[in-house]
Amino acid sequence: MSTTPDLHRTAAELDAADPLRAHIERFVPAPGVTAYLDGNSLGRPLRATQTRLAEFVRDAWGTRLIRAWDEGWMERPFELGDRIARAALGAAAGQTIVADSTTVLLYKLLEAAVAARPGRREIVVEETNFPTDRFVAAAVAERHGMTLRRIPADPVDGVTTADVAAAVGDDTAVVVLSHVDYRSGVIADLAAITAVAHDAGALILWDLCHSAGAVPIGLDAAGADLAVGCTYKYLNGGPGSPAFAYVAARHQDALRPPIEGWMGAADVFAMGGAYEPGAGMRRFISGTPPILAMLAMEDMLDLLDEAGLDAVRAKSVSLTSFTIDAADALLAGYGVRVLSPRDAGRRGGHVTLGHPDSARIVERLWGEGVIPDFRHPDGIRLGLSPLSTTHAEALDGVLAIRAALEGSNR
Amino acid sequence: MSTTPDLHRTAAELDAADPLRAHIERFVPAPGVTAYLDGNSLGRPLRATQTRLAEFVRDAWGTRLIRAWDEGWMERPFELGDRIARAALGAAAGQTIVADSTTVLLYKLLEAAVAARPGRREIVVEETNFPTDRFVAAAVAERHGMTLRRIPADPVDGVTTADVAAAVGDDTAVVVLSHVDYRSGVIADLAAITAVAHDAGALILWDLCHSAGAVPIGLDAAGADLAVGCTYKYLNGGPGSPAFAYVAARHQDALRPPIEGWMGAADVFAMGGAYEPGAGMRRFISGTPPILAMLAMEDMLDLLDEAGLDAVRAKSVSLTSFTIDAADALLAGYGVRVLSPRDAGRRGGHVTLGHPDSARIVERLWGEGVIPDFRHPDGIRLGLSPLSTTHAEALDGVLAIRAALEGSNR
Numbered sequence: 001m002s003t004t005p006d007l008h009r010t011a012a013e014l015d016a017a018d019p020l021r022a023h024i025e026r027f028v029p030a031p032g033v034t035a036y037l038d039g040n041s042l043g044r045p046l047r048a049t050q051t052r053l054a055e056f057v058r059d060a061w062g063t064r065l066i067r068a069w070d071e072g073w074m075e076r077p078f079e080l081g082d083r084i085a086r087a088a089l090g091a092a093a094g095q096t097i098v099a100d101s102t103t104v105l106l107y108k109l110l111e112a113a114v115a116a117r118p119g120r121r122e123i124v125v126e127e128t129n130f131p132t133d134r135f136v137a138a139a140v141a142e143r144h145g146m147t148l149r150r151i152p153a154d155p156v157d158g159v160t161t162a163d164v165a166a167a168v169g170d171d172t173a174v175v176v177l178s179h180v181d182y183r184s185g186v187i188a189d190l191a192a193i194t195a196v197a198h199d200a201g202a203l204i205l206w207d208l209c210h211s212a213g214a215v216p217i218g219l220d221a222a223g224a225d226l227a228v229g230c231t232y233k234y235l236n237g238g239p240g241s242p243a244f245a246y247v248a249a250r251h252q253d254a255l256r257p258p259i260e261g262w263m264g265a266a267d268v269f270a271m272g273g274a275y276e277p278g279a280g281m282r283r284f285i286s287g288t289p290p291i292l293a294m295l296a297m298e299d300m301l302d303l304l305d306e307a308g309l310d311a312v313r314a315k316s317v318s319l320t321s322f323t324i325d326a327a328d329a330l331l332a333g334y335g336v337r338v339l340s341p342r343d344a345g346r347r348g349g350h351v352t353l354g355h356p357d358s359a360r361i362v363e364r365l366w367g368e369g370v371i372p373d374f375r376h377p378d379g380i381r382l383g384l385s386p387l388s389t390t391h392a393e394a395l396d397g398v399l400a401i402r403a404a405l406e407g408s409n410r
Numbered sequence: 411m412s413t414t415p416d417l418h419r420t421a422a423e424l425d426a427a428d429p430l431r432a433h434i435e436r437f438v439p440a441p442g443v444t445a446y447l448d449g450n451s452l453g454r455p456l457r458a459t460q461t462r463l464a465e466f467v468r469d470a471w472g473t474r475l476i477r478a479w480d481e482g483w484m485e486r487p488f489e490l491g492d493r494i495a496r497a498a499l500g501a502a503a504g505q506t507i508v509a510d511s512t513t514v515l516l517y518k519l520l521e522a523a524v525a526a527r528p529g530r531r532e533i534v535v536e537e538t539n540f541p542t543d544r545f546v547a548a549a550v551a552e553r554h555g556m557t558l559r560r561i562p563a564d565p566v567d568g569v570t571t572a573d574v575a576a577a578v579g580d581d582t583a584v585v586v587l588s589h590v591d592y593r594s595g596v597i598a599d600l601a602a603i604t605a606v607a608h609d610a611g612a613l614i615l616w617d618l619c620h621s622a623g624a625v626p627i628g629l630d631a632a633g634a635d636l637a638v639g640c641t642y643k644y645l646n647g648g649p650g651s652p653a654f655a656y657v658a659a660r661h662q663d664a665l666r667p668p669i670e671g672w673m674g675a676a677d678v679f680a681m682g683g684a685y686e687p688g689a690g691m692r693r694f695i696s697g698t699p700p701i702l703a704m705l706a707m708e709d710m711l712d713l714l715d716e717a718g719l720d721a722v723r724a725k726s727v728s729l730t731s732f733t734i735d736a737a738d739a740l741l742a743g744y745g746v747r748v749l750s751p752r753d754a755g756r757r758g759g760h761v762t763l764g765h766p767d768s769a770r771i772v773e774r775l776w777g778e779g780v781i782p783d784f785r786h787p788d789g790i791r792l793g794l795s796p797l798s799t800t801h802a803e804a805l806d807g808v809l810a811i812r813a814a815l816e817g818s819n820r
Binding site (some may be wrong): 027028029030031032033036038041042044045049050051052057058062063066067068069073081095100101102106107127130131132135136138139143182200224230232238239240242243258259260261262263264269270271272273274275286287290291292293296307328359366371373375378393 | 459466473475537647680
């Protein structure tokens with residue numbers, strides 16, 4: 001069993017050997033924050049983003065003014081979507097847009113998918129998936145008089161291919177699942193589960209919020225149908241930055257989202273009498289694209305391109321593995337359980353620890369500048385955004401939890 | 411008939427006497443732009459916005475990080491909505507949020523309104539209203555097997571109270587209209603038309619995109635039910651900034667929008683099994699609020715508060731009246747028609763001029779740094795954002811149009 005000095009030494013060695021360590025200097029420093037362990041909830045801004053935003057106000061918005069729509073803004077939702085697709089999703093161009101919020105995009109794609117599977121009366125979800133996914137699906141199901149089938153899943157190991165195979169059938173229109181679970185961080189088998197849904201004739205809609213930018217996804221290779229995800233976690237787009245939606249090219253012409261807005265029309269400025277859906281991903285846009293809100297994520301995409309997703313994933317595995325080792329060594333004696341998979345291959349970018357006093361512990365840690373997230377009812381979630389987090393920070397988090405459990409000052 | 415020198419003198423006098431003239435210096439200068447006449451499409455940024463955004467990245471996002479959600483961000487959609495309500499809508503607190511886009515909010519409110527008038531089979535729109543309004547309403551009507559009744563309206567004088575009275579009846583669920591028409595700028599009689607809709611037992615949903623920040627609205631006094639509007643025109647929120655929605659307090663508990671997202675739930679972080687709609691305006695929020703994208707409009711709201719909406723409206727009337735005078739004097743001889751009301755009391759913040767060569771003229775003007783908007787099929791729209799536009803700029807626009815019609819250089 002490692003001791004605290006051992007772990008400090010290991011953290012220092014791992015950080016020294018980290019090929020991505022130089023990138024940490026590119027993030028805006030946070031005075032008073034010893035360990036930021038919530039980059040999977042809100043990614044830290046890059047220093048470059050301050051300049052990017054100020055220059056945008058002066059130049060593109062302030063000087064090009066309305067002309068900028070013709071000079072590139074109209075294409076931004078598609079170009080930025082393609083950029084995310086290439087950097088993070090494993091998807092070819094022409095299938096991804098940036099728009100709206102995850103919730104709104106999920107709704108739009110789910111409604112369109114249900115309409116594309118007429119006669120099928122069931123939407124399948126995982127019963128403890130992130131609330132917005134379940135809530136949106138429940139409302140869509142209720143509205144169409146459909147059944148919402150909720151797959152139970154092991155809280156650590158998540159939903160398995162067998163679970164999904166047992167749930168889907170001739171009556172399944174759409175399956176909605178998360179790739180990486182927001183609590184345990186378990187990675188669902190995207191390719192195998194997609195195949196099982198397809199075997200039943202259903203469409204599958206993946207929520208990629210907790211994987212995009214941290215875990216390779218391979219949407220095209222898996223033959224996935226639809227996906228959504230947010231950009232303020234590992235893509236560091238800033239609080240409430242717009243989300244992304246992926247629709248496999250083969251489905252685009254057959255799907256018709258329920259919100260038929262001017263920006264989704266075939267000829268946006270014709271101002272015509274009737275709505276004619278745009279080709280490709282155009283029809284999945286509703287209102288005026290949120291150009292200003294799309295800017296910040298570009299800096300993280302620059303960094304992601306530079307580092308490469310494989311290196312990011314390798315660092316992520318190192319961070320989560322080390323964190324679990326530290327938790328085993330320092331916290332198990334206090335009744336803290338590891339609520340994330342121990343198999344690194346099945347674990348995303350965060351680690352959740354369980355303890356009945358989690359809410360109190362997280363509150364105390366925040367006061368000390370150690371910032372994990374509390375997840376109802378009893379989880380301390382340590383989000384280890386690979387490009388902005390050190391092994392030393394992860395250890396600080398574990399030590400701070402121990403101090404809180406001891407009721408002592410560190 | 412005024413001559414060009416007369417008009418130059420008048421413009422100079424009006425600008426010198428303008429009590430709001432000092433405010434123009436607060437906007438980011440646009441090198442190469444002689445006359446920006448599209449502030450009703452994309453408002454110019456304030457200089458303060460550059461600093462606000464950069465400081466936000468460093469402080470709130472970069473340093474407070476996830477803690478900022480607890481320290482105010484969760485309440486921003488409501489607080490900013492209340493601010494817009496007070497400054498621009500004539501609405502009491504607790505009825506307005508900032509969220510999504512105009513299109514998405516329109517969809518959410520319209521679906522909720524249709525559900526609140528069961529048995530009524532008709533949605534009423536104005537047949538040449540802005541496309542997103544008609545498109546969204548048409549899709550909602552089709553989805554529910556309802557009729558979309560399209561009121562014809564005079565292209566200059568717009569929809570009258572009598573037009574609406576003739577269209578609505580026992581079968582009307584909702585009426586969707588714009589307060590200020592996006593082409594002619596005519597102001598609809600919001601109070602009288604609202605009363606007519608109510609007399610028929612219908613709800614009314616007002617699109618305030620072209621009035622918010624330029625024309626007093628008086629939503630509460632009119633007894634309006636629902637409204638949406640965008641913030642990147644006269645509220646200068648930046649390209650694609652989030653929209654606002656108003657739901658009169660008396661309707662909030664009875665309406666249930668179709669997108670049931672986690673941020674609309676009564677207890678957002680309970681992560682519970684079933685969606686319980688939040689009280690008040692909470693339920694009209696879907697996904698994570700677009701905090702970064704809400705920032706820029708605060709600078710314009712500061713300025714609007716300082717100037718006062720009555721003074722802004724007075725300047726707006728002066729600008730549009732002067733522009734029409736100049737067009738009459740300089741352009742009528744070239745076959746240019748004024749497509750906006752001549753009664754200032756019925757005219758919003760922009761003036762549209764009609765000529766068959768409008769598309770070509772606008773293209774030429776843009777190349778010269780004179781920037782109006784082309785509106786299909788034959789309109790040159792001069793948007794005269796009161797706080798950032800001078801009478802001299804308006805005259806420059808008219809003179810540039812004349813030069814284009816003469817095929818000459820100015």
